[in-house]
Amino acid sequence: MLIERGAVMTIFEAYNNTKKRLAAAGIEDSVFEAKAIIRHITGLSNTEILTSYMNELTEFQENNLTAIMRQREIRYPLQYIIGTWGFYKYKFKVGVGVLIPRSDTEVLVEAASEFLKDKENPQILDLCAGSGCIGISLAKDYPDSAVVMVEKFDEAIRYIDQNVKLNEAYNTLLIKGDALEGDGKENKYDLIVSNPPYIPESEISLMNAETKFEPETALLSEGDGLKFYREIAHIYKASLKDGGMLAFEVGYKQADSVCEILNQNGYKDVKAVKDYNGINRVVCAIK
Numbered sequence: 001m002l003i004e005r006g007a008v009m010t011i012f013e014a015y016n017n018t019k020k021r022l023a024a025a026g027i028e029d030s031v032f033e034a035k036a037i038i039r040h041i042t043g044l045s046n047t048e049i050l051t052s053y054m055n056e057l058t059e060f061q062e063n064n065l066t067a068i069m070r071q072r073e074i075r076y077p078l079q080y081i082i083g084t085w086g087f088y089k090y091k092f093k094v095g096v097g098v099l100i101p102r103s104d105t106e107v108l109v110e111a112a113s114e115f116l117k118d119k120e121n122p123q124i125l126d127l128c129a130g131s132g133c134i135g136i137s138l139a140k141d142y143p144d145s146a147v148v149m150v151e152k153f154d155e156a157i158r159y160i161d162q163n164v165k166l167n168e169a170y171n172t173l174l175i176k177g178d179a180l181e182g183d184g185k186e187n188k189y190d191l192i193v194s195n196p197p198y199i200p201e202s203e204i205s206l207m208n209a210e211t212k213f214e215p216e217t218a219l220l221s222e223g224d225g226l227k228f229y230r231e232i233a234h235i236y237k238a239s240l241k242d243g244g245m246l247a248f249e250v251g252y253k254q255a256d257s258v259c260e261i262l263n264q265n266g267y268k269d270v271k272a273v274k275d276y277n278g279i280n281r282v283v284c285a286i287k
Helices: 011-024 032-042 046-051 059-073 080-084 103-116 133-139 154-166 201-206 228-235 253-263
Strands: 086-087 090-093 121-129 146-151 171-178 188-193 242-247 267-275 278-287
Touching: 011 267, 032 046, 032 080, 059 080, 059 133, 080 086, 086 103, 090 103, 090 133, 090 154, 103 133, 103 188, 103 242, 103 267, 103 278, 121 133, 121 201, 133 146, 133 154, 133 171, 133 188, 146 154, 154 171, 188 228, 228 242, 253 267, 253 278
Parallel strands: 121 146, 121 188, 146 171, 188 242
Antiparallel strands: 086 090, 242 278, 267 278
16 A cells, blocks of 8 residues: 655745744754755755745655754754865865864965965975865865875864865875874974864853764863963974964964964964954964
8 A cells, every 4th residue: 555645845845944943943044054955955056946946845855854854953963964065165074073164264274375375385284184174175275285184083084085085185195193292293384274172171061052063072172272272383383484374273262362372482473363253263473
């Protein structure tokens, strides 16, 4: 005996229903996420969705949407659900065990890329590389560069390998190592970048629901959250060429403290760069 399928949703109905359910679950950007989910389940672009909005979803698409919404309503990250995410100008695979690339971090890539624009064959070191989104983006922007990425954890390393292949960023080298142990410091670099763990343990309760699915090792830093900045600024100074730049992503209200750390270590031209929300998100300095 065949079980009849219930009422079929159009793409338009699915979008509206998804948007309402996301908003009810407390997700702030429900419009953006609803569009991303509909693109994902249909395989259509925004333009194609607009011209096909009265098309009915297939049974497979409906089932996929149902499964996605069950995960999203418990605040499982959308990026993990979809499996790839746009960052800067490129796409990256992400999933459990790796930090999700964020738009704030694009400011770090932009500042680094601007510094590199007049460099020939730049040598770049990316510490605490995570998904590889910073190092790979710079490798793509500067095909004549050589980018070394240092990452400690196997889960993240698997994603770096995938993202190097996805973006064909073969001017990169991955080192499994610990930034706090000085891994990768043997060479001389024009640029050293890092988005290290910087959330103080005292602020763990303030993290949003999605962040709690991400690896704590990529987020939390003991004490005041500044350990990695102090260690990297000291350990890797000798690895920078004269005139080379050290650039960090920093947490909310950490910019002044990180600037002071760099000044104390003898760097010059120390400055903070604001993110798209007007928050000092990047601190960079010259050796």
